[in-house]
Amino acid sequence: MSTETELSSVNSILGAIGQAPVSRIYQNESKTLVYINPEIAFVHNLLMDVNTDVQTEGWVFNTEYCYEMLPNDSKEINIPPNVIRLDKSEGQTYRECDPVKRGTRLYDKYNHTYKFEDSIKLDYVFLLKYEEIPTVFQRLITLRASGRAAVQLVGNPELSKMLSMQEAQARAACIEYECNQSDSNFFGTPSGTVYQSYQPYRTLAR
Template identity: 30%
Template sequence: MARSYEANLETSDELAAVNEMLSAIGESPVNTIEGDSNADVANCRRILNAVNTEVQSMGWTFNIEEDAILTPDVFSKLIIWLPDYLSVKAPSGTTVYVNRGGYLYDRNAKTDEFTQPVTVSLIRLKGFEEMPTQFRTYIIAKAARRFNIRFFGAAEIEASLQLEEQDAWARVQEFELEYGAFNMLDGDAWVAGRLTR
């Protein structure tokens, strides 16, 4: 099954998100978003996709893959950069890989050819339906606020949307703290350095 990596949802989840964004500015909901020539719907979808990518690119417990192994092609020695890669780094954080011509490129070694598999820390763009509810709620709230600011600028709506976004952000932080398994003694480079003295 082909997967769209633009997070272009085209599902009931996207329809619900677009309708929430429309209702935030007092517009009527729509029954479909496919083939709709409504400029508000098109703008909602565009902003929703942009905010989704922006938020996910920060890296969260649900879309970070630690110690992912990327294997080069046997003949070309190239590693394909998949469209859902938002960030690729060496686990140590010292090597940053970038997309160069659709292939993984090591900026430190200045090469896109690899003779061995590469172990990386990967941030991947997940489908909207694959995200925890807290993140979907936050993305919709942030997108609705941005939609209002860019196209309507209603101050009374802005204040309400800002509160919704702040509340949703707090839920995201709670989720991360609960599921992140963070440890201040071994998860921080500065603390680790002090402990090894």
């Protein structure tokens, strides 16, 4: 379960650049995007920008495969609003369709149209809420945003160097998480199959 929130990460960034923590980000609880001061607005925007950058890479926690999408009554396919990347799923070998995301709709570059006659399976990368992503990725995002804040707000090269080293360690933890959770193998066997890849512990189970 994630333990970080946007507020705690903002305070971590503030602490990294030698600033005092805050008790809230917005002036009221309705989150009308009225920040308590310009510095907090800048730091929070940094955090959200880095959050988008990291999630756009596509990780095991925010990537879903073979999403079958059906055309609506207008023969258009609407894309969920939190999709930041998509691709045609493997196994669809026909090359008479090249779908891409344009706004909130799917566009066929091959036929130059928004119209689709049949369903299509897509692989989606979702932009999840900050509180929904794994803690190791929250840590990476916080440290990367801290590094940017150190450059843009403080201009301290030594601090920036130290934060870069911490960011590299955090990214290594994310790669480890990815390897453990994805259960990837050389054959690229998709989910839903019965193939079980070799694992070293099986040698001891003879």
